[in-house]
Amino acid sequence: MESIGTWWMWAAFAAIVVTMLLVDLFAFGGGKQHRVSLKEAAGWSLAWVTVAMLFAVGLWWYLDGSVGREFANEKTLAFVTGYLVEKSLAVDNVFVWMMIFSFFAVPLELQRRVLLYGIIGAIVLRTIMIFAGSWLISEFHWILYLFGAFLVITGIKMAWFSEHDPDLEKNPFIRWIRNHYPITEKLEGERFFVMRDGVRMMTPLFLALVLVEISDVIFAVDSIPAIFAITTDPFIVLTSNLFAILGLRAMYFLLADLGDRFELLKYGLAAILVFIGTKMLIVEWFKIPVLVSLSVVATILACSVFASLWYTARKTKPQA
Numbered sequence: 671m672e673s674i675g676t677w678w679m680w681a682a683f684a685a686i687v688v689t690m691l692l693v694d695l696f697a698f699g700g701g702k703q704h705r706v707s708l709k710e711a712a713g714w715s716l717a718w719v720t721v722a723m724l725f726a727v728g729l730w731w732y733l734d735g736s737v738g739r740e741f742a743n744e745k746t747l748a749f750v751t752g753y754l755v756e757k758s759l760a761v762d763n764v765f766v767w768m769m770i771f772s773f774f775a776v777p778l779e780l781q782r783r784v785l786l787y788g789i790i791g792a793i794v795l796r797t798i799m800i801f802a803g804s805w806l807i808s809e810f811h812w813i814l815y816l817f818g819a820f821l822v823i824t825g826i827k828m829a830w831f832s833e834h835d836p837d838l839e840k841n842p843f844i845r846w847i848r849n850h851y852p853i854t855e856k857l858e859g860e861r862f863f864v865m866r867d868g869v870r871m872m873t874p875l876f877l878a879l880v881l882v883e884i885s886d887v888i889f890a891v892d893s894i895p896a897i898f899a900i901t902t903d904p905f906i907v908l909t910s911n912l913f914a915i916l917g918l919r920a921m922y923f924l925l926a927d928l929g930d931r932f933e934l935l936k937y938g939l940a941a942i943l944v945f946i947g948t949k950m951l952i953v954e955w956f957k958i959p960v961l962v963s964l965s966v967v968a969t970i971l972a973c974s975v976f977a978s979l980w981y982t983a984r985k986t987k988p989q990a
Contacts, residue, residue, distance in 0.1 A: 672808075673782050674733065674745060683909055684734045687793070695786065704764065711923035718917025725913065726750055744960065748901040749969030751964040752910030756895055757921075761932075762828075762913055762939050763889045764922045770881045777927065783860050784875060785919045786945065788882040792915050797908060799818040799894050804904040814902075817895035818950030822893050826945030828936060831848065847877065847938065864960065896943065899950045900963060931982045938974020942967055 675683075680854070725751075733742035768786075771781055779782045791952050806813050852871045864877035897907050945966055949958050 673767065673903050673905045675903075679905065682903075685726060686725070686862065687912060690718075691790070694789075694916070694919065698837055704864075708924065709927075711920050713919035715917060715924050718913075718920055722913040722917070723750075725909065726753075744907060745901075745903070747960045748903070748906050749910050751899045751967065752897045752906060752958055752973045753914055754967055755900065755946065756893055756911050756914035756970070757917075758942060758967065759889065759893045759896065759939060760918050760921070761925070763885060763937060764918070764925050765887045766889075767882060767922055768926065770885070774857075774878045776875060776878055776904040778923070780857065780860060780875060781922075782919070784879045784882060785922060786847065786855055787879055788886065789919055791883050791891070792886045792918075794913055795797065795883075795893065796890055796911055800892055800905060800908050800911060803894055803898060804902065807885060807898060807902050814898065814950050814953065817898060818947045818953075820951065821892070821895055821899070821943045821947030823947075825940040825947060828943065829940035841881075843880070844877065847872070847880075853877070892943065894925065895950075896946045899953075900960065934972050934978040934981055938970050938977075939972075941970050945970070 697776055728747040728829070729749060730742045733745055734770050767785070771784075788982065802903065820981060852866075852869055854864060854866070854871050854873050855873055858873045860875070862873055894911070896905075897911060901907060946963075952958075
């Protein structure tokens with residue numbers, strides 16, 4: 671697998687990830703029971719985006735000095751594009767988390783711990799999936815076309831079924847767990863398991879955590895092929911993906927009270943998936959420049975956000 675990543679670059683990135691997780695754990699509250707304010711979530715969201723962009727600047731500076739300006743521009747644009755794609759697709763994951771927490775009636779102050787474990791699990795899972803995907807592409811280049819077709823079909827399905835929310839009551843995993851394991855009727859604070867009359871019982875909070883992890887597996891299957899359309903360099907793929915994931919908890923709390931204002935966003939995300947999938951399918955005949963991809967993704971995302979806000983404002987406006 672060809673990559674710009676040297677051993678010290680991988681080590682530096684690993685150190686950044688560990689540091690950010692520690693900051694998230696202690697400065698952003700981590701597992702402590704605490705209700706996140708909109709101002710706090712906005713501040714931390716900005717902080718995570720800033721760290722990612724500083725990483726991009728550092729990457730460009732190093733490559734510019736060691737390889738050349740053109741190469742540095744290409745790789746840094748790939749990182750920023752991949753980061754934007756992963757960040758935008760993660761929004762749909764956030765909305766699923768909202769639905770999970772609503773289903774189990776988990777208050778905001780208890781959601782922090784679940785999301786912390788969820789994001790740590792996502793980091794481990796995506797690292798494994800990205801290296802596996804990079805190996806598959808290096809051995810079987812034609813698999814990129816399968817990824818492309820999968821993304822186009824997923825984008826069409828996302829737009830077609832945008833109004834249909836999954837019914838968690840009929841979720842086969844939840845039904846299986848309830849039939850095979852004792853579960854408490856209500857939450858027990860931040861605890862995942864409790865003892866009742868000598869019996870170890872699972873709490874609804876643990877069920878919420880498992881569903882959060884499952885949802886990330888499902889969304890990773892969409893988002894990881896999407897970033898391989900931007901670049902197949904494992905270092906760029908992993909760094910852009912994990913930077914997007916690290917800021918996901920802050921973004922969740924930022925959108926927790928605003929989710930109903932972005933009703934049209936799913937159509938924008940669907941369009942992004944179709945565009946990226948199409949790019950992968952036609953790469954043999956026409957290669958879309960990374961800067962063009964970045965512009966298209968940013969434009970689609972901005973248009974869907976503004977259209978959602980306009981649609982919501984119009985729908986809630988009192989009729990004369």
